[in-house]
Amino acid sequence: MKDKKNIFLKLFFSIRKFLIYAKVWMQRSMSWVAILNSGMILFLLLSKLQDYGYGIYITAWFFPIFIVTLLLMIFFGYLEDKAGFHREETREVGKRNPYFEDIIRRLDKIEKEIKEIRTLKKK
DSSP, X not given: OHHHHHHHHHHHHHHHXXXXXXXXXXXXXHHHHHHHHHHHHHHHHHHHHXXXXXOOOHHHHHHXXXXXXXXXXXXXXXXXXXXXXXXXXXXXXXXXXXXXXXXXXXXXXXXXXXXXXXXXXXX
């Protein structure tokens, strides 16, 4: 009975590990999907403008406008990074991470003990 339980636990942990890795890989690919999605939205916008009678040739203007859009996205991402938004967002997300909370709590405890030791040495 105990062997069956161990087998089921090992199976559960291996499936869980695979699912977590798959989720991480999907999250990593979402930024690429967002870029492709912006291209599709741009294509739809250009086709609607063409439907309303504007003389836009999608085959001629899609790639130059898409490249300019990508460059603008890169520029705004650069500005956001330089303005410190990413750093602050990462800090806030890190505060909610239970592992970081534990590390910070333990570091505070170590710093407190070091201060106590220094004050004892001074006396």
